[in-house]
Amino acid sequence: DAKTTQPPSMDCAEGRAANLPCNHSTISGNEYVYWYRQIHSQGPQYIIHGLKNNETNEMASLIITEDRKSSTLILPHATLRDTAVYYCLLRFTDKLIFGTGTRLQVFP
Amino acid sequence: DGGITQSPKYLFRKEGQNVTLSCEQNLNHDAMYWYRQDPGQGLRLIYYSQIVNDFQKGDIAEGYSVSREKKESFPLTVTSAQKNPTAFYLCASSIVLNLQGDYEQFFGPGTRLTVL
Numbered sequence: 001d002a003k004t005t006q007p008p009s010m011d012c013a014e015g016r017a018a019n020l021p022c023n024h025s026t027i028s029g030n031e032y033v034y035w036y037r038q039i040h041s042q043g044p045q046y047i048i049h050g051l052k053n054n055e056t057n058e059m060a061s062l063i064i065t066e067d068r069k070s071s072t073l074i075l076p077h078a079t080l081r082d083t084a085v086y087y088c089l090l091r092f093t094d095k096l097i098f099g100t101g102t103r104l105q106v107f108p
Numbered sequence: 109d110g111g112i113t114q115s116p117k118y119l120f121r122k123e124g125q126n127v128t129l130s131c132e133q134n135l136n137h138d139a140m141y142w143y144r145q146d147p148g149q150g151l152r153l154i155y156y157s158q159i160v161n162d163f164q165k166g167d168i169a170e171g172y173s174v175s176r177e178k179k180e181s182f183p184l185t186v187t188s189a190q191k192n193p194t195a196f197y198l199c200a201s202s203i204v205l206n207l208q209g210d211y212e213q214f215f216g217p218g219t220r221l222t223v224l
Contacts (some may be wrong), residue, residue: 032211043112043198043215044151051208087150095166096213098143098150 003027004088009103012082018075020102022088025069032091033064035073037084038101044087047073078106111135112216114199119221121193129184129219131199140182141200141213144168151198157182186221193223 005023012018024033032051036044048055048062050071055062061074075082087101112133121127133140139158143151143166153166157176171190176182182201186193197220202213 034213036215041196041218041220043200043217046212046214049211091211095141095153095156097153100148100150 003090003097004099006086006088006099006102008100009105011105011107012075012078014080014106014108015077018073018078018082018104018106020073020075020086020088020104021070022072023070024088024090027068027090033062033068033071034089034091034096035060035062036087036089037082038087039084044098047086049091078104080106080108082106112199112201112214114197114216114219117217117219119219121221121223123223124188126188127186127193127221129186129197129199129221131182131184131216132180133182133199133201133216134180135201135203135214136179137201137203137214138179139202140176141202142166142172142174142182142184143198143200145196145198145218154184154197193221196220 032049034049035047038044048060050062050064064071083106085101085103089096115130141156142154145151152168154172155174157163160179163174163176173185196218198218199216200213204211
């Protein structure tokens with residue numbers, strides 16, 4: 001079973017920040033939080049990951065709560081090309097377990 | 109270019125035939141994976157391999173078989189025993205980056221298999 005919970009869908013206006021939440025209340029101390037996205041009929045694309053600290057790269061920022069039971073992926077200036085399904089995952093031993101993700105629709 | 113290649117992108121087979129999906133990576137990654145994705149669903153793990161000549165079943169291995177004779181290659185055979193083989197199949201590879209367990213996993217472009 002997936003160990004994360006995400007809303008099934010979200011909308012965001014182009015140019016605005018998209019904040020995608022993820023709950024992982026049963027996370028263990030050494031599990032990383034990973035985010036991937038999948039554009040229709042393509043392979044998932046790695047976005048970002050983190051353990052305890054907030055992380056930022058050229059694609060997004062990841063905010064992890066202090067108790068590590070939830071996190072938020074932030075796309076600071078969403079574009080139409082960011083429309084995709086976003087998966088929040090925990091690395092479980094040597095496997096990534098996918099849930100159903102959040103379908104983000106960016107509109108003009 | 110470095111990466112993961114899957115071929116072909118689209119594959120059609122008649123019911124009852126075995127079919128083998130190709131996955132090759134030149135990332136020098138140790139581990140490789142096969143996932144299946146059905147419409148509107150997340151990815152489900154079929155098989156994975158951490159080293160050459162070794163592999164483990166994932167959550168939905170029934171009706172599938174794999175081999176890992178070379179580090180670069182991890183072909184998946186969809187056998188006639190798989191009751192609903194029509195799906196989008198994704199291959200991935202990964203490597204542990206450091207002693208802290210930092211890790212990267214990349215995916216191929218996928219093969220869409222349709223069984224008629």
